Protein backbone atom coordinates (compact mmCIF):
# COMPACT_ATOMS: atom_id res chain seq x y z
CA UNK A 1 0.00 0.00 0.00
CA UNK A 2 1.17 3.49 -0.78
CA UNK A 3 1.87 5.78 2.15
CA UNK A 4 0.10 9.11 2.34
CA UNK A 5 1.92 12.27 3.41
CA UNK A 6 0.68 15.88 3.30
CA UNK A 7 3.95 17.54 2.30
CA UNK A 8 6.91 15.63 0.91
CA UNK A 9 10.17 17.60 0.65
CA UNK A 10 12.83 16.33 -1.76
CA UNK A 11 16.31 17.22 -0.46
CA UNK A 12 17.60 17.78 3.08
CA UNK A 13 19.95 20.69 2.39
CA UNK A 14 19.35 24.15 3.83
CA UNK A 15 16.37 24.64 1.50
CA UNK A 16 14.61 21.39 2.44
CA UNK A 17 15.31 21.91 6.15
CA UNK A 18 13.95 25.48 6.22
CA UNK A 19 10.89 24.46 4.19
CA UNK A 20 10.19 21.60 6.62
CA UNK A 21 10.56 23.81 9.69
CA UNK A 22 8.31 26.53 8.23
CA UNK A 23 5.59 24.10 7.13
CA UNK A 24 5.61 22.49 10.58
CA UNK A 25 5.39 25.85 12.33
CA UNK A 26 2.50 26.77 10.02
CA UNK A 27 0.58 23.85 11.47
CA UNK A 28 1.12 20.97 9.03
CA UNK A 29 2.90 18.15 10.85
CA UNK A 30 2.44 15.31 8.37
CA UNK A 31 5.68 16.06 6.54
CA UNK A 32 8.55 13.96 5.22
CA UNK A 33 11.99 15.21 4.17
CA UNK A 34 13.77 12.74 1.86
CA UNK A 35 17.58 13.06 1.62
CA UNK A 36 19.85 10.80 -0.46
CA UNK A 37 23.01 11.50 1.58
CA UNK A 38 23.72 9.86 4.94
CA UNK A 39 23.34 13.20 6.73
CA UNK A 40 21.22 16.32 6.55
CA UNK A 41 22.74 19.67 5.55
CA UNK A 42 23.39 19.29 1.82
CA UNK A 43 26.34 21.05 0.25
CA UNK A 44 26.97 22.96 3.51
CA UNK A 45 28.67 19.88 4.98
CA UNK A 46 31.66 20.44 2.72
CA UNK A 47 31.67 24.27 2.91
CA UNK A 48 33.85 24.52 6.01
CA UNK A 49 34.75 28.17 5.42
CA UNK A 50 33.00 30.93 7.32
CA UNK A 51 30.65 33.55 5.96
CA UNK A 52 27.27 31.91 6.35
CA UNK A 53 24.29 33.25 8.18
CA UNK A 54 24.99 36.86 9.06
CA UNK A 55 21.60 37.91 7.75
CA UNK A 56 19.65 35.10 9.38
CA UNK A 57 21.46 34.61 12.68
CA UNK A 58 23.34 37.93 12.96
CA UNK A 59 26.56 36.03 13.38
CA UNK A 60 29.07 34.54 11.01
CA UNK A 61 29.07 30.76 10.83
CA UNK A 62 30.80 28.04 8.83
CA UNK A 63 28.64 25.90 6.52
CA UNK A 64 28.30 22.91 8.90
CA UNK A 65 27.45 25.23 11.81
CA UNK A 66 24.78 26.97 9.75
CA UNK A 67 23.29 23.62 8.74
CA UNK A 68 23.33 22.50 12.36
CA UNK A 69 21.06 25.42 13.38
CA UNK A 70 18.37 24.07 11.06
CA UNK A 71 19.03 20.40 11.79
CA UNK A 72 18.49 21.18 15.50
CA UNK A 73 15.14 22.82 14.71
CA UNK A 74 14.10 19.83 12.61
CA UNK A 75 15.04 17.51 15.50
CA UNK A 76 13.34 19.64 18.15
CA UNK A 77 10.11 19.98 16.18
CA UNK A 78 10.34 16.28 15.28
CA UNK A 79 9.92 16.94 11.57
CA UNK A 80 10.21 13.44 10.07
CA UNK A 81 13.03 12.72 7.64
CA UNK A 82 14.63 9.76 5.87
CA UNK A 83 18.36 9.61 5.09
CA UNK A 84 20.22 7.57 2.48
CA UNK A 85 17.01 7.54 0.50
CA UNK A 86 16.76 8.92 -3.01
CA UNK A 87 13.66 10.04 -4.85
CA UNK A 88 13.82 8.16 -8.12
CA UNK A 89 10.48 9.00 -9.66
CA UNK A 90 7.93 11.76 -9.44
CA UNK A 91 4.59 11.82 -11.25
CA UNK A 92 0.98 12.92 -10.95
CA UNK A 93 -1.94 10.63 -10.14
CA UNK A 94 -4.57 10.15 -12.87
CA UNK A 95 -6.84 12.85 -11.42
CA UNK A 96 -3.84 15.19 -11.40
CA UNK A 97 -4.11 16.17 -7.73
CA UNK A 98 -1.89 13.67 -5.92
CA UNK A 99 1.85 13.55 -6.41
CA UNK A 100 3.21 10.02 -6.57
CA UNK A 101 6.76 9.94 -5.20
CA UNK A 102 8.92 6.81 -5.45
CA UNK A 103 11.95 6.51 -3.17
CA UNK A 104 14.74 3.97 -2.95
CA UNK A 105 16.76 3.33 0.21
CA UNK A 106 20.31 1.96 0.61
CA UNK A 107 19.18 -1.66 0.45
CA UNK A 108 17.29 -0.96 -2.76
CA UNK A 109 13.93 -0.95 -0.99
CA UNK A 110 11.27 1.04 -2.84
CA UNK A 111 8.55 3.05 -1.10
CA UNK A 112 5.79 4.88 -2.94
CA UNK A 113 4.31 7.95 -1.28
CA UNK A 114 1.14 9.77 -2.20
CA UNK A 115 1.72 13.41 -1.36
CA UNK A 116 -0.73 16.30 -1.49
CA UNK A 117 2.09 18.78 -1.89
CA UNK A 118 5.73 18.43 -2.89
CA UNK A 119 8.58 20.86 -2.23
CA UNK A 120 11.44 20.55 -4.72
CA UNK A 121 14.70 21.29 -2.83
CA UNK A 122 17.26 19.16 -4.69
CA UNK A 123 19.96 21.82 -4.99
CA UNK A 124 22.30 21.94 -7.97
CA UNK A 125 25.38 20.26 -9.33
CA UNK A 126 28.49 21.57 -11.01
CA UNK A 127 28.77 21.71 -14.76
CA UNK A 128 30.72 18.64 -15.77
CA UNK A 129 33.91 18.90 -17.74
CA UNK A 130 32.38 17.26 -20.79
CA UNK A 131 30.41 20.44 -21.26
CA UNK A 132 33.61 22.44 -21.36
CA UNK A 133 34.95 21.32 -24.67
CA UNK A 134 38.69 21.61 -23.98
CA UNK A 135 40.78 19.90 -26.66
CA UNK A 136 43.49 17.43 -25.66
CA UNK A 137 43.72 14.16 -23.76
CA UNK A 138 41.71 13.39 -20.65
CA UNK A 139 44.43 12.54 -18.12
CA UNK A 140 43.78 12.07 -14.39
CA UNK A 141 43.97 15.21 -12.28
CA UNK A 142 40.94 17.10 -13.62
CA UNK A 143 38.14 17.62 -11.11
CA UNK A 144 35.23 19.93 -10.52
CA UNK A 145 36.05 22.30 -7.67
CA UNK A 146 33.20 20.82 -5.62
CA UNK A 147 34.63 17.30 -5.93
CA UNK A 148 38.01 18.59 -4.79
CA UNK A 149 36.25 20.33 -1.89
CA UNK A 150 34.65 17.03 -0.91
CA UNK A 151 38.04 15.23 -0.98
CA UNK A 152 39.87 17.87 1.04
CA UNK A 153 37.21 18.77 3.61
CA UNK A 154 35.40 15.49 4.20
CA UNK A 155 38.08 12.92 3.46
CA UNK A 156 41.22 14.90 4.28
CA UNK A 157 42.82 14.00 0.92
CA UNK A 158 44.59 16.45 -1.40
CA UNK A 159 43.89 15.93 -5.10
CA UNK A 160 47.26 17.42 -6.13
CA UNK A 161 50.07 19.88 -5.43
CA UNK A 162 50.29 22.25 -8.39
CA UNK A 163 46.95 23.64 -9.30
CA UNK A 164 45.35 25.70 -12.05
CA UNK A 165 41.71 26.69 -11.64
CA UNK A 166 39.46 27.33 -14.62
CA UNK A 167 36.44 29.47 -13.82
CA UNK A 168 36.10 31.97 -11.00
CA UNK A 169 32.91 30.64 -9.45
CA UNK A 170 32.79 30.76 -5.65
CA UNK A 171 33.72 27.13 -5.16
CA UNK A 172 36.85 27.63 -7.28
CA UNK A 173 37.85 30.72 -5.31
CA UNK A 174 37.25 29.00 -1.98
CA UNK A 175 39.29 26.01 -3.14
CA UNK A 176 42.16 28.26 -4.29
CA UNK A 177 42.58 29.39 -0.69
CA UNK A 178 41.88 26.00 0.81
CA UNK A 179 44.50 24.21 -1.30
CA UNK A 180 47.04 27.00 -0.74
CA UNK A 181 46.60 26.65 3.02
CA UNK A 182 47.06 22.88 2.69
CA UNK A 183 50.41 23.46 1.01
CA UNK A 184 49.54 23.35 -2.69
CA UNK A 185 50.78 25.94 -5.14
CA UNK A 186 47.83 27.54 -6.91
CA UNK A 187 49.24 29.13 -10.05
CA UNK A 188 46.27 31.10 -11.27
CA UNK A 189 42.56 31.30 -11.74
CA UNK A 190 41.56 31.72 -15.40
CA UNK A 191 38.13 33.17 -16.17
CA UNK A 192 36.65 33.15 -19.67
CA UNK A 193 34.38 36.14 -19.06
CA UNK A 194 35.69 39.67 -18.53
CA UNK A 195 34.24 39.57 -14.99
CA UNK A 196 34.29 37.05 -12.15
CA UNK A 197 31.28 34.86 -11.43
CA UNK A 198 32.20 34.79 -7.75
CA UNK A 199 31.44 37.04 -4.80
CA UNK A 200 33.74 40.04 -4.35
CA UNK A 201 34.51 39.01 -0.82
CA UNK A 202 35.81 35.68 -2.05
CA UNK A 203 38.10 37.36 -4.57
CA UNK A 204 39.54 39.51 -1.78
CA UNK A 205 39.78 36.80 0.86
CA UNK A 206 40.76 33.83 -1.27
CA UNK A 207 42.91 35.26 -4.08
CA UNK A 208 44.20 38.71 -3.12
CA UNK A 209 45.14 37.61 0.41
CA UNK A 210 47.40 34.90 -1.06
CA UNK A 211 48.65 36.71 -4.14
CA UNK A 212 46.93 34.30 -6.55
CA UNK A 213 46.37 35.99 -9.93
CA UNK A 214 42.89 36.15 -11.43
CA UNK A 215 43.23 36.27 -15.22
CA UNK A 216 39.98 37.55 -16.70
CA UNK A 217 39.19 36.86 -20.38
CA UNK A 218 41.47 33.81 -20.34
CA UNK A 219 40.76 30.13 -20.85
CA UNK A 220 42.44 26.74 -21.05
CA UNK A 221 43.08 25.86 -24.69
CA UNK A 222 45.08 22.68 -24.26
CA UNK A 223 45.51 19.94 -21.69
CA UNK A 224 48.90 18.22 -21.48
CA UNK A 225 49.79 14.79 -20.09
CA UNK A 226 48.78 11.23 -20.89
CA UNK A 227 48.05 9.31 -17.69
CA UNK A 228 48.34 12.21 -15.29
CA UNK A 229 47.95 15.90 -16.05
CA UNK A 230 51.33 17.61 -16.53
CA UNK A 231 50.28 21.10 -17.58
CA UNK A 232 47.81 23.34 -19.34
CA UNK A 233 48.04 26.01 -21.99
CA UNK A 234 46.14 29.20 -21.21
CA UNK A 235 45.26 31.85 -23.80
CA UNK A 236 43.54 35.20 -23.78
CA UNK A 237 40.13 35.41 -25.48
CA UNK A 238 38.61 38.17 -27.59
CA UNK A 239 35.20 39.84 -27.25
CA UNK A 240 33.59 36.77 -28.82
CA UNK A 241 35.32 34.53 -26.25
CA UNK A 242 37.55 32.97 -28.93
CA UNK A 243 41.21 32.39 -28.04
CA UNK A 244 43.57 34.99 -29.51
CA UNK A 245 46.45 33.28 -31.39
CA UNK A 246 49.86 34.18 -30.03
CA UNK A 247 48.68 34.73 -26.44
CA UNK A 248 49.22 31.11 -25.36
CA UNK A 249 51.16 30.50 -22.15
CA UNK A 250 52.10 27.13 -20.70
CA UNK A 251 51.76 26.31 -16.98
CA UNK A 252 53.05 23.18 -15.23
CA UNK A 253 50.38 21.61 -13.02
CA UNK A 254 49.16 18.21 -11.83
CA UNK A 255 45.63 19.36 -11.05
CA UNK A 256 43.03 21.35 -12.96
CA UNK A 257 39.94 22.38 -11.03
CA UNK A 258 36.84 23.39 -12.95
CA UNK A 259 34.57 25.98 -11.40
CA UNK A 260 32.40 26.85 -14.35
CA UNK A 261 29.03 27.29 -12.77
CA UNK A 262 26.22 25.30 -11.27
CA UNK A 263 23.13 23.81 -12.83
CA UNK A 264 19.88 23.22 -10.92
CA UNK A 265 19.20 19.50 -10.61
CA UNK A 266 15.78 19.38 -12.24
CA UNK A 267 15.49 15.94 -13.82
CA UNK A 268 12.68 15.02 -11.41
CA UNK A 269 10.85 18.31 -12.01
CA UNK A 270 11.07 17.60 -15.73
CA UNK A 271 9.59 14.11 -15.26
CA UNK A 272 6.67 15.63 -13.43
CA UNK A 273 6.06 18.09 -16.26
CA UNK A 274 6.94 21.25 -14.37
CA UNK A 275 7.59 24.19 -16.73
CA UNK A 276 11.28 25.13 -16.55
CA UNK A 277 12.86 28.47 -17.36
CA UNK A 278 15.48 28.35 -20.13
CA UNK A 279 17.41 31.11 -18.34
CA UNK A 280 17.68 29.66 -14.81
CA UNK A 281 17.13 25.95 -15.66
CA UNK A 282 14.86 26.05 -12.63
CA UNK A 283 11.07 25.97 -12.41
CA UNK A 284 8.91 28.91 -13.44
CA UNK A 285 7.17 29.94 -10.21
CA UNK A 286 4.51 32.37 -9.02
CA UNK A 287 4.55 34.61 -5.93
CA UNK A 288 3.93 31.55 -3.74
CA UNK A 289 6.99 29.78 -5.23
CA UNK A 290 4.53 27.33 -6.73
CA UNK A 291 5.46 25.77 -10.07
CA UNK A 292 3.18 25.29 -13.08
CA UNK A 293 1.72 22.27 -11.24
CA UNK A 294 -0.53 23.26 -8.32
CA UNK A 295 0.80 21.97 -5.01
CA UNK A 296 4.37 21.60 -6.28
CA UNK A 297 6.72 24.22 -4.83
CA UNK A 298 10.40 24.91 -5.45
CA UNK A 299 13.12 26.71 -3.48
CA UNK A 300 16.87 27.00 -3.01
CA UNK A 301 19.45 26.13 -5.63
CA UNK A 302 17.11 23.88 -7.59
CA UNK A 303 14.95 26.94 -8.29
CA UNK A 304 17.81 29.25 -9.21
CA UNK A 305 21.45 29.27 -8.18
CA UNK A 306 21.99 31.24 -4.96
CA UNK A 307 25.27 32.58 -3.65
CA UNK A 308 24.01 33.29 -0.14
CA UNK A 309 22.54 30.54 1.96
CA UNK A 310 20.63 33.14 3.99
CA UNK A 311 18.44 33.83 0.98
CA UNK A 312 18.03 30.10 0.40
CA UNK A 313 16.64 29.73 3.91
CA UNK A 314 14.40 32.76 3.52
CA UNK A 315 13.03 31.57 0.19
CA UNK A 316 12.58 28.02 1.45
CA UNK A 317 10.68 29.18 4.56
CA UNK A 318 8.30 31.01 2.25
CA UNK A 319 7.91 27.87 0.10
CA UNK A 320 7.21 25.81 3.25
CA UNK A 321 4.58 28.29 4.39
CA UNK A 322 2.88 28.32 1.00
CA UNK A 323 2.89 24.52 0.89
CA UNK A 324 1.18 24.52 4.31
CA UNK A 325 -1.40 27.05 3.07
CA UNK A 326 -2.07 24.83 0.08
CA UNK A 327 -2.70 21.86 2.38
CA UNK A 328 -5.14 23.93 4.44
CA UNK A 329 -6.93 25.13 1.30
CA UNK A 330 -7.46 21.65 -0.08
CA UNK A 331 -8.58 20.33 3.30
CA UNK A 332 -11.14 23.15 3.43
CA UNK A 333 -12.28 22.18 -0.04
CA UNK A 334 -11.14 25.36 -1.77
CA UNK A 335 -11.14 24.70 -5.49
CA UNK A 336 -7.68 24.15 -6.79
CA UNK A 337 -7.33 24.58 -10.55
CA UNK A 338 -6.11 21.57 -12.51
CA UNK A 339 -3.50 23.53 -14.31
CA UNK A 340 -2.34 27.08 -14.16
CA UNK A 341 -3.89 27.96 -17.55
CA UNK A 342 -7.28 28.14 -15.92
CA UNK A 343 -5.92 30.52 -13.34
CA UNK A 344 -4.25 32.67 -15.97
CA UNK A 345 -6.79 35.43 -15.69
CA UNK A 346 -5.70 38.35 -13.54
CA UNK A 347 -2.07 37.23 -13.44
CA UNK A 348 0.71 39.75 -13.67
CA UNK A 349 3.70 38.56 -15.69
CA UNK A 350 7.08 39.77 -14.44
CA UNK A 351 9.17 40.86 -17.43
CA UNK A 352 12.89 41.56 -17.25
CA UNK A 353 15.02 43.46 -19.75
CA UNK A 354 17.74 46.10 -20.09
CA UNK A 355 20.36 43.80 -18.58
CA UNK A 356 18.18 41.99 -16.01
CA UNK A 357 18.36 38.31 -16.96
CA UNK A 358 15.50 36.79 -15.01
CA UNK A 359 13.35 37.16 -11.95
CA UNK A 360 12.00 34.76 -9.34
CA UNK A 361 9.01 34.76 -9.13
CA UNK A 362 8.03 35.48 -12.71
CA UNK A 363 4.25 35.35 -12.20
CA UNK A 364 2.24 37.34 -9.64
CA UNK A 365 -1.35 36.48 -8.70
CA UNK A 366 -2.66 39.57 -6.86
CA UNK A 367 -5.29 37.58 -4.93
CA UNK A 368 -2.53 35.39 -3.47
CA UNK A 369 0.03 38.12 -2.84
CA UNK A 370 1.05 39.10 0.68
CA UNK A 371 1.56 42.80 1.47
CA UNK A 372 5.23 42.46 0.57
CA UNK A 373 6.73 40.16 -2.08
CA UNK A 374 10.47 39.65 -2.46
CA UNK A 375 11.54 39.49 -6.09
CA UNK A 376 15.05 38.18 -6.72
CA UNK A 377 16.95 38.68 -9.95
CA UNK A 378 20.36 38.60 -11.59
CA UNK A 379 21.97 40.93 -14.08
CA UNK A 380 23.86 39.80 -17.19
CA UNK A 381 26.90 42.08 -16.98
CA UNK A 382 28.65 44.41 -14.54
CA UNK A 383 26.77 47.71 -14.07
CA UNK A 384 28.04 50.72 -12.15
CA UNK A 385 26.02 53.70 -10.90
CA UNK A 386 22.71 52.71 -12.46
CA UNK A 387 19.06 52.69 -11.43
CA UNK A 388 17.00 49.55 -11.09
CA UNK A 389 13.55 50.69 -12.19
CA UNK A 390 10.28 48.79 -12.09
CA UNK A 391 7.06 49.50 -13.98
CA UNK A 392 3.48 48.27 -13.62
CA UNK A 393 2.63 48.40 -17.33
CA UNK A 394 3.93 51.94 -18.10
CA UNK A 395 3.71 53.38 -14.61
CA UNK A 396 6.99 53.68 -12.67
CA UNK A 397 6.70 51.85 -9.35
CA UNK A 398 10.22 51.89 -7.92
CA UNK A 399 13.60 53.39 -8.69
CA UNK A 400 16.62 52.26 -6.69
CA UNK A 401 20.15 53.51 -7.27
CA UNK A 402 22.87 50.86 -7.32
CA UNK A 403 26.57 51.63 -7.05
CA UNK A 404 27.49 48.30 -8.53
CA UNK A 405 25.76 45.13 -9.69
CA UNK A 406 27.48 42.00 -11.03
CA UNK A 407 26.30 38.71 -12.54
CA UNK A 408 27.84 36.82 -9.61
CA UNK A 409 25.62 38.47 -7.02
CA UNK A 410 21.89 38.02 -6.72
CA UNK A 411 19.86 41.20 -6.32
CA UNK A 412 16.45 41.62 -4.77
CA UNK A 413 13.64 44.15 -4.51
CA UNK A 414 10.62 44.09 -2.26
CA UNK A 415 7.33 44.87 -3.97
CA UNK A 416 4.45 46.33 -1.99
CA UNK A 417 1.15 44.89 -3.20
CA UNK A 418 -0.60 48.27 -2.91
CA UNK A 419 2.07 49.84 -5.15
CA UNK A 420 1.53 47.21 -7.81
CA UNK A 421 -2.26 47.54 -7.77
CA UNK A 422 -2.52 51.31 -7.28
CA UNK A 423 -4.19 51.82 -10.66
CA UNK A 424 -5.84 48.43 -11.11
CA UNK A 425 -4.20 45.15 -12.02
CA UNK A 426 -1.47 45.64 -14.64
CA UNK A 427 -0.72 42.91 -17.18
CA UNK A 428 3.02 43.17 -16.67
CA UNK A 429 5.46 44.18 -13.97
CA UNK A 430 8.76 45.09 -15.63
CA UNK A 431 12.19 45.21 -13.99
CA UNK A 432 14.88 47.01 -15.94
CA UNK A 433 18.10 49.00 -15.60
CA UNK A 434 18.30 52.68 -16.56
CA UNK A 435 20.83 55.52 -16.61
CA UNK A 436 23.61 53.35 -17.93
CA UNK A 437 26.77 55.28 -18.66
CA UNK A 438 28.48 53.60 -21.54
CA UNK B 439 44.47 63.69 2.36
CA UNK B 440 44.53 60.05 1.27
CA UNK B 441 41.78 57.95 -0.30
CA UNK B 442 41.47 54.16 -0.12
CA UNK B 443 38.86 51.78 -1.55
CA UNK B 444 38.29 48.34 -0.08
CA UNK B 445 35.65 45.66 0.09
CA UNK B 446 34.11 44.75 3.42
CA UNK B 447 34.39 41.00 3.91
CA UNK B 448 32.53 40.78 7.19
CA UNK B 449 29.46 39.40 5.55
CA UNK B 450 28.47 38.19 2.10
CA UNK B 451 27.02 41.59 1.15
CA UNK B 452 30.58 42.67 0.29
CA UNK B 453 29.98 46.42 0.53
CA UNK B 454 32.41 48.67 -1.34
CA UNK B 455 33.95 50.93 1.28
CA UNK B 456 35.70 54.15 0.54
CA UNK B 457 37.93 55.66 3.18
CA UNK B 458 39.21 59.22 3.34
CA UNK B 459 42.21 59.64 5.60
CA UNK B 460 43.04 63.26 6.47
CA UNK B 461 46.49 64.57 7.35
CA UNK B 462 45.99 63.83 11.06
CA UNK B 463 45.24 60.18 10.25
CA UNK B 464 41.50 60.64 10.92
CA UNK B 465 39.47 58.17 8.83
CA UNK B 466 36.07 58.76 7.31
CA UNK B 467 34.38 55.60 5.99
CA UNK B 468 31.46 55.53 3.54
CA UNK B 469 29.68 52.88 1.47
CA UNK B 470 29.07 50.55 4.42
CA UNK B 471 25.58 49.14 4.91
CA UNK B 472 26.08 48.55 8.61
CA UNK B 473 28.42 49.67 11.40
CA UNK B 474 30.59 46.58 11.03
CA UNK B 475 31.84 47.97 7.74
CA UNK B 476 33.17 51.08 9.46
CA UNK B 477 34.94 49.02 12.11
CA UNK B 478 36.33 46.68 9.43
CA UNK B 479 37.78 49.46 7.27
CA UNK B 480 39.59 51.03 10.22
CA UNK B 481 40.94 47.68 11.33
CA UNK B 482 41.89 46.45 7.86
CA UNK B 483 44.00 49.56 7.32
CA UNK B 484 45.73 49.31 10.71
CA UNK B 485 45.63 45.68 11.95
CA UNK B 486 44.13 43.16 9.46
CA UNK B 487 42.71 39.92 10.94
CA UNK B 488 40.96 36.78 9.64
CA UNK B 489 38.97 33.82 10.91
CA UNK B 490 40.88 30.69 9.84
CA UNK B 491 38.99 27.51 8.93
CA UNK B 492 40.54 24.10 8.29
CA UNK B 493 40.22 20.46 9.29
CA UNK B 494 41.94 18.22 11.84
CA UNK B 495 42.24 14.43 11.92
CA UNK B 496 39.74 12.35 13.86
CA UNK B 497 40.22 8.82 15.16
CA UNK B 498 37.32 6.38 15.65
CA UNK B 499 34.97 8.76 13.82
CA UNK B 500 32.36 8.21 11.12
CA UNK B 501 34.44 10.76 9.18
CA UNK B 502 38.28 10.80 9.06
CA UNK B 503 38.44 14.58 9.65
CA UNK B 504 36.44 17.30 11.38
CA UNK B 505 36.13 20.92 10.28
CA UNK B 506 37.42 23.58 12.70
CA UNK B 507 37.77 27.36 12.97
CA UNK B 508 39.53 29.91 15.12
CA UNK B 509 36.92 31.05 17.62
CA UNK B 510 37.78 34.65 16.88
CA UNK B 511 39.79 36.30 14.16
CA UNK B 512 43.55 36.21 14.38
CA UNK B 513 46.19 38.52 12.85
CA UNK B 514 46.42 37.94 9.11
CA UNK B 515 50.17 37.33 9.26
CA UNK B 516 49.60 34.42 11.71
CA UNK B 517 47.48 32.36 9.27
CA UNK B 518 50.36 30.10 8.18
CA UNK B 519 51.39 29.40 11.77
CA UNK B 520 47.83 28.50 12.71
CA UNK B 521 47.53 26.08 9.80
CA UNK B 522 50.89 24.51 10.70
CA UNK B 523 49.83 24.08 14.34
CA UNK B 524 46.60 22.32 13.26
CA UNK B 525 48.56 19.75 11.24
CA UNK B 526 49.72 18.19 14.50
CA UNK B 527 46.25 17.87 16.05
CA UNK B 528 44.27 14.63 16.23
CA UNK B 529 41.04 14.32 18.20
CA UNK B 530 39.04 11.27 19.16
CA UNK B 531 35.38 10.94 18.20
CA UNK B 532 32.77 11.83 19.24
CA UNK B 533 33.45 15.49 18.48
CA UNK B 534 30.81 18.11 19.20
CA UNK B 535 30.28 21.47 17.55
CA UNK B 536 31.97 24.17 19.65
CA UNK B 537 34.39 21.76 21.37
CA UNK B 538 37.92 23.21 21.75
CA UNK B 539 40.40 21.14 19.71
CA UNK B 540 43.45 23.37 20.36
CA UNK B 541 43.74 26.23 22.84
CA UNK B 542 45.74 29.42 22.38
CA UNK B 543 46.76 28.55 18.81
CA UNK B 544 50.15 29.91 17.68
CA UNK B 545 50.31 32.23 20.67
CA UNK B 546 47.34 34.27 19.47
CA UNK B 547 45.32 33.69 22.64
CA UNK B 548 42.52 32.33 20.45
CA UNK B 549 41.10 28.80 20.68
CA UNK B 550 40.35 26.55 17.72
CA UNK B 551 36.91 24.90 17.93
CA UNK B 552 35.12 22.15 16.00
CA UNK B 553 32.42 23.29 13.57
CA UNK B 554 30.80 19.91 12.95
CA UNK B 555 29.56 16.96 14.97
CA UNK B 556 31.41 13.74 14.22
CA UNK B 557 29.90 10.63 15.81
CA UNK B 558 31.86 7.56 16.80
CA UNK B 559 32.10 4.82 14.23
CA UNK B 560 29.82 1.95 15.07
Ligand SMILES: Cc1cc2nc3c(=O)[nH]c(=O)nc-3n(C[C@H](O)[C@H](O)[C@H](O)COP(=O)(O)OP(=O)(O)OC[C@H]3O[C@@H](n4cnc5c(N)ncnc54)[C@H](O)[C@@H]3O)c2cc1C
Nearest residue numbers: 011013014015036042043086087122123171300301308309
Ligand atom coordinates in the same frame (compact mmCIF):
# COMPACT_ATOMS: atom_id res chain seq x y z
C1 LIG C 1 31.17 25.52 -2.64
C2 LIG C 1 30.08 26.45 -2.20
C3 LIG C 1 30.42 27.54 -1.43
C4 LIG C 1 29.43 28.39 -0.93
N1 LIG C 1 29.80 29.43 -0.13
C5 LIG C 1 28.82 30.19 0.47
C6 LIG C 1 29.16 31.22 1.43
O1 LIG C 1 30.32 31.50 1.69
N2 LIG C 1 28.16 31.91 2.03
C7 LIG C 1 26.86 31.63 1.76
O2 LIG C 1 25.97 32.25 2.36
N3 LIG C 1 26.51 30.67 0.83
C8 LIG C 1 27.45 29.95 0.18
N4 LIG C 1 27.10 28.98 -0.74
C9 LIG C 1 25.70 28.86 -1.14
C10 LIG C 1 24.84 27.92 -0.30
O3 LIG C 1 25.62 27.00 0.40
C11 LIG C 1 23.91 27.18 -1.20
O4 LIG C 1 23.22 28.14 -1.92
C12 LIG C 1 22.94 26.32 -0.41
O5 LIG C 1 23.63 25.27 0.23
C13 LIG C 1 21.87 25.73 -1.31
O6 LIG C 1 20.97 24.96 -0.55
P1 LIG C 1 20.00 23.88 -1.18
O7 LIG C 1 19.32 23.25 -0.04
O8 LIG C 1 19.20 24.53 -2.24
O9 LIG C 1 20.94 22.85 -1.94
P2 LIG C 1 21.95 21.73 -1.38
O10 LIG C 1 22.72 22.20 -0.21
O11 LIG C 1 22.71 21.29 -2.58
O12 LIG C 1 20.99 20.57 -0.90
C14 LIG C 1 20.24 19.76 -1.78
C15 LIG C 1 20.07 18.39 -1.16
O13 LIG C 1 19.15 17.62 -1.93
C16 LIG C 1 19.60 16.30 -1.99
N5 LIG C 1 18.99 15.66 -3.17
C17 LIG C 1 19.14 16.02 -4.47
N6 LIG C 1 18.42 15.20 -5.28
C18 LIG C 1 17.81 14.31 -4.46
C19 LIG C 1 16.93 13.21 -4.72
N7 LIG C 1 16.56 12.87 -5.94
N8 LIG C 1 16.49 12.50 -3.65
C20 LIG C 1 16.87 12.84 -2.38
N9 LIG C 1 17.69 13.87 -2.10
C21 LIG C 1 18.15 14.60 -3.12
C22 LIG C 1 21.10 16.43 -2.04
O14 LIG C 1 21.75 15.25 -1.61
C23 LIG C 1 21.36 17.61 -1.11
O15 LIG C 1 21.60 17.22 0.22
C24 LIG C 1 28.08 28.14 -1.27
C25 LIG C 1 27.76 27.05 -2.10
C26 LIG C 1 28.73 26.21 -2.57
C27 LIG C 1 28.35 25.06 -3.47
Ligand code: SF4
Nearest residue numbers: 446449452453472475
Ligand atom coordinates in the same frame (compact mmCIF):
# COMPACT_ATOMS: atom_id res chain seq x y z
S1 SF4 D 1 29.31 46.87 5.82
FE1 SF4 D 1 27.95 45.53 6.98
S2 SF4 D 1 26.48 44.81 5.43
FE2 SF4 D 1 28.25 45.64 4.31
S3 SF4 D 1 29.58 43.87 3.95
FE3 SF4 D 1 30.26 44.86 5.83
S4 SF4 D 1 29.22 43.72 7.44
FE4 SF4 D 1 28.12 43.29 5.54
